[in-house]
Amino acid sequence: MSASLTKTADSALTRKRFQIKDKYTLFLMALPFLVLVFLFSYLPLYGWIYAFYDYQPGIPLANTDFVGLQWFTAMVSDQVQRAEMFRVLRNTFAISSLGIVTSILPVIFAILLTEVRNSKFKRIVQTLTTLPNFISWVLVYSFAFMLFSVNNGFFNHLLMSLGWISSPTNILADDNHVWLAMTLWGVWKGLGWGAIMYIAAITSIDSELYEAARVDGANRFRQIWHVTVPGIIPTYFVLLILSIANFINNGLEQFFVFANAMNMNHIEVLDLYVYNIGMGNSNFGFATAVSIMKSIVSLFLLFAANGLSKLIRGQSII
């Protein structure tokens, strides 16, 4: 009896020891990544301190004037300024919302693509649609200028020679449909790239499900509707929640290259505004203050979207 007891205790001890060792190695394995996360995600938060100073590059912070909340109050100091912030936020929200609405397009595209039987054609289409993702926005703009410039643009030439318009139009300097145009450029650039994740999700759907559906007499459309779509919905929602967290950051480059005086009113999103006011004029304190506000709003949006997902689907990512 006592011998068996010792034995049990012994094995428990070994197990426990092994467990400790296990945890220890796992921790060590994770450590480099924790360090990276700390370095690139938490350490930069130290830079937030610049929002409270009148920072001049070259002068150490210790010799710089402390200005308290001046940059934060500057954002809402008077009516015109508030209107500016409101305008910029409106643009940000509009373009981001359109982006979220169109985020369904890569899903549809992925489904259609997987339904194509000719694998050669499929590969060509996928390559061609993924390619724009790797072209920089600067190049995209020069491409757009070639296409749409008034004097020598292909588009105006075509329409004029077809006799559809009598005088050329300047599409790049048009303020009326900027949000839509920017969204379309974004879709053009990101469609193939965005579809990759969904194609992966579709290929991992159990083929037995399709067979079962076929046995039950489902046609191709029914198979898509009852097997493929439910199969990739979770992926879509995860990506959706992540994109909602990024709602307020819609990037700078695209809007920077397409911006001009005519469309500035509607194209100037928060990131571009920060660049124009803060970086372009070395107003680093103000730029930092605005980006702090942005981070806080992003965090709030992420938790809100996550909570909503929990409420509606019973699933969440955090």
Next chain:
Amino acid sequence: MSRQKKWAFLVASVCLMMVFTAACNSGGAGNTGSSSSKSSTGTASTSTSDNGVITDWSKQPEMTLTVFDTLANFAGEQPGWFAKLIKDKFNIKLNIVAPNLSGGAQMIATQMASGDLGDLVVGLGGKDYENAIKSGMILDWTKDGLLDKYGKNLEKYAAQALDANKKQYGGGTAIYGIGHNVGTGDGPSEGADMTFGPMLRWDLYQKLGSPQIKTLDDYLPILKKMQEMDPKSDSGKKTYGMSLWSDWDGDWSTLAKVTAQFYGYAEGDGFNPGDMILTKADGPEYQGFLDDNSYYMQGLEFYFKANQMGLLDPDSLTQKFGDVSNKFKDGQVLFSQFPWVSNVYNTPAHTSAGKGFALVPFQDEKVYSSGFNPYGGQWIWSIGAHTKDPARVMAFLDWLFSPDGVQETSIGPKGLAWDIGKDGKPALTDFGKKATANGDTPVPAQYGGGTWKNGVSALNNATLTTSQINPNTGEPYDYNLWNSTLTANPDPVTKSWREAMGVITGKELFVKNNQVAVTKPFFNGQPAAQEPSNIKLKHSQVGKVIKEYSWKMMFAKNQDEFDQLKQQLVQKAKGLGYDDVVNWEVQQTKNTVFTMYK
């Protein structure tokens, strides 16, 4: 278990600490921007004078100077004939870092924050310059008698500018650099051409019978007729009166602002950093940019009217300077604000056919001229404090300010593009005539090879004003002003222009008709005041609005819309603090530059 946990935690924190400190160190002053490969410790005795001063740098080991150049439009190692020239003289190569090409103001800020500006610092001025001095990034030339040993030419030809820097930035003792474009004399400091035009297609203007042009608006009907006479460019595209570009815009539309320069006004006063007021070159007068009838507003109205008449290139807003330059080359544009923009059209092929641009000022014009400034301009030449061989950098800079240096930097080594003729005066060689007309002319290998254009000094900042007389040749440094160039057989366009105007150069025409406003150099021993942070923020907000609405106004559909936009602009700019910015700037100007007129 808890001990294990503690231990693991300890390991983790030590790791983090190490990574953290490593990251900090590498970001600090240890980041050597100066890639000075070898220092010159082993001094060859043959190349030094008695007191240990090195006289022949070509015997020193080769080194590469990192040049932080805020004005350069070229990055990388200086190629071609200029590289060969300074390699032979100083055994140095120049590695040029050009913020203009990558990020602009942000890259300057990054470099400033890194604590090292390289070996030679070109064109840094204003607040950045002061901050660089404050934080010890700029070398003091009086240290170890550096200037006295290696700066003889600087002391001889730019003494006042050195003294100015000492008073403004060095507390009366240290010298941290020297301003650009140093010169003494009266009248305009420009070369044969002024910086501003306007230029017209001379052939078409003559065909119209050279109608008199009294005001700026008088150009418009003439341009309309010219457009009708010559509706297609060389390549068959539609011609326009004027074509603008927006990529050089600051806080306003640059091309509309040039209108003020036609009337002797310029943004700011040339001394203070402000650019929301237009200040007269030669008198205590100023306008706010948005004043009801300011020259800026007149400029906007001018282009608005041009657009109404179908004279303004509709791509003006979306194209870049390069696109416009190509349109000029092709003959698609008939009017230019600057001689150096339309000169690309005056190729031998065009001028021999009688086609070309020439200066046609309007009667009311009073062109802005920068004038000579013995104290030097704001694009300062200075040396990085961390350079490994300050003596050689100093000697190189000294050469750039010497008569030989100025002459050879501007038109190449003697014997290649120019030489002293039989009459003892400088003249372009046959190669020089070819190279100055066409930058793509190949340069012989013994002079560095490549094309003429790519061998030009990439430093892109003036030292001494080139319209001054070179004491070695008795003629100005600028080959355009040499007697041999002026009396050389001119192309048909130039010839007919000279006959019609009764002068040889554009500058002469303005001077003859008393149509120049020359800036007076200002110096009070103080650096210019810098904008306080709240003004700076307002300034950038207002600037953005002015720029945006200016273009909208130029392209307004009708007069009503133009007036409406104008009203909106003023309202919005004032709401964002326009008046505060202007008041601050006017105050600075009154305290400094305007005191000269009391």
